[in-house]
Amino acid sequence: MAVRGTSVLTRIAQAIPVLFGVIVISFVLTRALPGDPAVQFAGIMATPETIEETRAKLGLDKPLPEQFVVYLGQLFQGDLGQSVSTGRPVLTELASRLPASLELTLSALVLSCLVAVPLGVLAATRPGSWIDQICRLLVTMGVSLPTFFTGVMLIYIFYYLLGIAPSPLGRLDFIYLDPPHVTGFFLIDAALVGDWETWFGALKQLILPAITLALFTLAPIARMTRAAMLSALSSDYIRTARAAGLGSGRILYGYAFRNALLPVVTTLGMVFSFVLGANVLVEKVFAWPGIGSYAVEALIVSDYAAVQGFVLAMAFLFVFLNLVIDLAYSLIDPRFGTSGK
Amino acid sequence: MVSRRNFLKGGAVLVGTLPFARSFSALAAGTDTLVAVSSQTVNSLDLHRTGTNRASYQIAVNCYDRLVSFGSKPAEGGGLSYDYSTIVPELAESWSFSEDGMTITFKLKSGAVFNDGSKVTAADVKWSFDRAVSVGGFPTVQMKAGGFTRPDQFEAIDDETFVVKLDKASKLALPDLAVPVPFIINSKVAMEHATTDDPWAMEYLHTNTIGSGAYSVTRWDAGQQVVFERNDKWVGGPTPPVRRVIMREVPSAATSRALIERGDVQVAFDIPDKDAAELAGKVTVHSTPIENCIHALCLNTKFEPFQDPDVRKAIAFAVPYEAIFNAAAYGRGAPLWGGEAKATDIAWPRKSPYDTNLDKAKEHMAKSGFANGFETKLSISTDLSSWMEPAALLIQEAVGKLGIKVEIEKIPGANWRTAALVEKRLDFHLENFGGWLNTPDYYFFWAYQEGHLFNSSNYSNAEVEELTNETLHMAMDDPEYAPKIMRMIDIVHEDLPRIPLWQPALNVALNGAGGYEFWFHRQLDIRGLTTVES
Numbered sequence: 001m002a003v004r005g006t007s008v009l010t011r012i013a014q015a016i017p018v019l020f021g022v023i024v025i026s027f028v029l030t031r032a033l034p035g036d037p038a039v040q041f042a043g044i045m046a047t048p049e050t051i052e053e054t055r056a057k058l059g060l061d062k063p064l065p066e067q068f069v070v071y072l073g074q075l076f077q078g079d080l081g082q083s084v085s086t087g088r089p090v091l092t093e094l095a096s097r098l099p100a101s102l103e104l105t106l107s108a109l110v111l112s113c114l115v116a117v118p119l120g121v122l123a124a125t126r127p128g129s130w131i132d133q134i135c136r137l138l139v140t141m142g143v144s145l146p147t148f149f150t151g152v153m154l155i156y157i158f159y160y161l162l163g164i165a166p167s168p169l170g171r172l173d174f175i176y177l178d179p180p181h182v183t184g185f186f187l188i189d190a191a192l193v194g195d196w197e198t199w200f201g202a203l204k205q206l207i208l209p210a211i212t213l214a215l216f217t218l219a220p221i222a223r224m225t226r227a228a229m230l231s232a233l234s235s236d237y238i239r240t241a242r243a244a245g246l247g248s249g250r251i252l253y254g255y256a257f258r259n260a261l262l263p264v265v266t267t268l269g270m271v272f273s274f275v276l277g278a279n280v281l282v283e284k285v286f287a288w289p290g291i292g293s294y295a296v297e298a299l300i301v302s303d304y305a306a307v308q309g310f311v312l313a314m315a316f317l318f319v320f321l322n323l324v325i326d327l328a329y330s331l332i333d334p335r336f337g338t339s340g341k
Numbered sequence: 342m343v344s345r346r347n348f349l350k351g352g353a354v355l356v357g358t359l360p361f362a363r364s365f366s367a368l369a370a371g372t373d374t375l376v377a378v379s380s381q382t383v384n385s386l387d388l389h390r391t392g393t394n395r396a397s398y399q400i401a402v403n404c405y406d407r408l409v410s411f412g413s414k415p416a417e418g419g420g421l422s423y424d425y426s427t428i429v430p431e432l433a434e435s436w437s438f439s440e441d442g443m444t445i446t447f448k449l450k451s452g453a454v455f456n457d458g459s460k461v462t463a464a465d466v467k468w469s470f471d472r473a474v475s476v477g478g479f480p481t482v483q484m485k486a487g488g489f490t491r492p493d494q495f496e497a498i499d500d501e502t503f504v505v506k507l508d509k510a511s512k513l514a515l516p517d518l519a520v521p522v523p524f525i526i527n528s529k530v531a532m533e534h535a536t537t538d539d540p541w542a543m544e545y546l547h548t549n550t551i552g553s554g555a556y557s558v559t560r561w562d563a564g565q566q567v568v569f570e571r572n573d574k575w576v577g578g579p580t581p582p583v584r585r586v587i588m589r590e591v592p593s594a595a596t597s598r599a600l601i602e603r604g605d606v607q608v609a610f611d612i613p614d615k616d617a618a619e620l621a622g623k624v625t626v627h628s629t630p631i632e633n634c635i636h637a638l639c640l641n642t643k644f645e646p647f648q649d650p651d652v653r654k655a656i657a658f659a660v661p662y663e664a665i666f667n668a669a670a671y672g673r674g675a676p677l678w679g680g681e682a683k684a685t686d687i688a689w690p691r692k693s694p695y696d697t698n699l700d701k702a703k704e705h706m707a708k709s710g711f712a713n714g715f716e717t718k719l720s721i722s723t724d725l726s727s728w729m730e731p732a733a734l735l736i737q738e739a740v741g742k743l744g745i746k747v748e749i750e751k752i753p754g755a756n757w758r759t760a761a762l763v764e765k766r767l768d769f770h771l772e773n774f775g776g777w778l779n780t781p782d783y784y785f786f787w788a789y790q791e792g793h794l795f796n797s798s799n800y801s802n803a804e805v806e807e808l809t810n811e812t813l814h815m816a817m818d819d820p821e822y823a824p825k826i827m828r829m830i831d832i833v834h835e836d837l838p839r840i841p842l843w844q845p846a847l848n849v850a851l852n853g854a855g856g857y858e859f860w861f862h863r864q865l866d867i868r869g870l871t872t873v874e875s
Binding site: 033034035036037039040041042047048050051053054057058084085086087088093096097148152155156159160163167168169170174178283284285286287289293294297299300301302 | 376378382384385390391393394477478479481482547563565566568589590591592593595596599600602603605606724752753754756758762794
């Protein structure tokens with residue numbers, strides 16, 4: 001356990017230069033973006049003087065290196081700056097929006113794993129059968145249907161035509177109040193205070209967007225599971241296990257599946273990071289107050305602090321995610337050991 | 342009117358004390374709550390803050406009062422519209438101009454109270470006006486349009502008498518007090534939250550409404566919703582019929598459309614022309630042409646071929662106006678082509694004397710110094726691509742017939758203002774300007790005077806400069822006013838720095854709501870909304 005602790009610490013230490021790099025790059029990139037925030041925020045009828053006034057107010061009249069030093073100073077105090085477009089600290093903004101995105105993404109991933117992994121396993125054990133064909137069909141559909149299309153189609157069918165889905169109006173219908181903020185995940189927060197009415201309200205809102213995202217993420221997971229299972233099933237140790245007369249269940253789940261899990265977990269990590277970014281379209285369609293739509297809006301109006309904050313938060317998330325995946329590797333496959341590479 | 346009052350009394354008794362409870366059903370409440378959706382996001386509750394966006398002006402409109410407001414009239418395209426020609430009292434009970442027109446004395450309504458119950462005094466008005474002219478940025482510029490630039494122009498004589506001194510008499514002064522900017526703030530509460538770094542309490546007003554308006558914001562979830570609750574003691578106008586209005590942000594037009602068609606929301610505000618055209622007949626749709634607003638094709642005078650008057654006319658005759666109006670605006674708004682050769686009155690926006698006529702266009706092109714054509718870029722903004730892109734494609738095709746090779750350049754939204762309006766470096770581009778104050782001279786001031794922001798064509802004409810300066814503050818019933826305006830219109834229609842395409846519309850769909858009124862600020866005025874059986 002002590003060895004693992006050190007390896008975790010080494011990993012975190014290794015992340016520091018990465019994060020610093022991200023800070024520098026996000027700072028430089030936002031400044032290199034076309035568009036002038038002073039013009040944007042000076043309002044619709046700006047005169048040259050008011051544009052200059054606004055520039056000074058935003059601190060953008062200073063030379064770039066000085067701006068960077070100021071920014072670094074703020075960062076060390078845990079201050080991500082003030083978002084000009086929303087007028088609130090970026091940290092508050094991220095804290096309120098990140099959980100919304102994470103709740104959606106995680107539910108979608110859980111849902112898609114529940115479907116994709118068994119489907120992949122079944123398809124691998126019966127290649128060429130009807131279940132394999134269904135798997136192929138679902139995978140092709142998931143890859144080829146863009147999320148905004150699936151989203152609008154689901155709304156059209158389940159809300160507009162059938163009327164069984166709730167109004168696609170964000171995380172909670174306006175007849176409920178937000179549960180008290182603990183984690184920011186409505187399902188968890190509502191459950192914590194035992195408010196099951198709100199819990200069901202939040203769940204109802206979550207279903208359609210989660211299915212939309214799940215359909216999209218299903219494809220890579222199912223395909224990776226199928227491929228990994230196929231190669232595991234045809235490997236030597238499985239033949240040996242079979243020759244030794246082990247039960248088929250034990251062979252399939254005890255040996256083949258466990259070995260096939262490694263690439264699946266890797267894919268899962270990639271899909272997760274990928275989906276957090278791809279969320280934007282689903283968030284727009286379902287009026288979901290997530291981090292993706294926030295970042296896109298900030299980018300459109302050149303809201304530097306907000307864009308940098310978003311990039312930084314994502315970087316943190318990825319570093320953390322990679323750490324978790326590495327730890328998961330060593331749990332799944334003891335050969336990975338604990339040498340913090 | 343009578344039925345509305347009765348309805349109100351009944352409604353107030355029934356629902357007056359209902360809390361915003363967890364189990365409260367907005368739909369079941371019916372007459373009590375309205376839900377409106379809009380794709381725009383409110384980013385501040387204070388219009389005066391730097392960076393406050395257009396959608397946030399609705400807070401100033403609905404939660405604060407101004408001294409005066411505009412009357413209303415039936416609107417073209419359905420519903421009501423504000424009436425620029427009548428000024429009505431809001432917080433002021435009456436007002437009078439001095440002989441020379443340079444001093445306006447306002448008498449405040451004695452029963453006016455803020456949402457915390459305290460009385461509205463002239464000192465509050467003074468503080469609010471001082472704030473508007475001092476904070477800089479958009480509010481200060483807008484105040485300047487009416488001639489208000491310094492705090493010493495405002496004086497609180499006693500609790501209910503407020504005096505404004507102008508540097509020169511202007512017809513824009515009183516209307517400029519009816520725009521959303523000079524809204525009146527509870528200065529006592531604001532000052533409690535002011536600090537030396539923040540003398541105007543910007544931080545506090547950003548998240549709190551402390552006005553005397555018809556509604557107060559009881560809940561604001563940035564990026565999601567604003568909840569308005571009625572102030573029953575409002576004296577600014579007839580008591581609003583609806584007690585609570587929930588403004589939800591729905592970015593996707595398809596989602597808004599599903600919601601309004603199903604009737605789960607009662608108002609879909611500012612919907613795209615396409616949805617308005619297709620929803621008409623299913624639900625109530627009001628498409629009001631926006632006053633003093635024109636979508637235009639701009640020819641930059643810095644670009645050599647556009648310095649040739651025949652090239653400009655050739656393009657004006659080549660533009661397929663009708664096709665653009667149908668493809669880009671789905672026929673919503675008002676056409677601005679095929680008018681008389683000379684202006685006969687001061688109506689504005691008005692039809693230009695040009696119409697699609699390829700033969701005439703070719704004649705002009707042949708006469709010009711660029712008979713063999715030239716190459717250029719037609720620039721459009723990605724943010725406004727819903728109308729700019731179809732319009733640009735049709736223009737590209739049409740001027741191609743004159744030998745003008747056009748490449749369409751899409752400029753990202755963030756860069757658009759800098760390129761088009763500040764640097765004014767786009768040779769051939771589409772542009773839109775709408776003036777809040779509805780007079781032609783005000784439009785000319787912004788769009789045709791040299792160096793001004795919306796003059797993206799770098800147009801400069803000595804006579805237009807002079808006439809605009811002369812007419813800007815002149816009373817509209819002055820006998821000299823109309824001839825001067827008609828002269829200005831004729832000059833710019835001859836010179837064509839901007840070729841008018843059409844007057845765009847603001848589209849609103851209602852399903853179970855009524856009483857919609859169009860305003861020049863293009864925000865939803867919830868004060869007159871009613872619920873109706875759908």
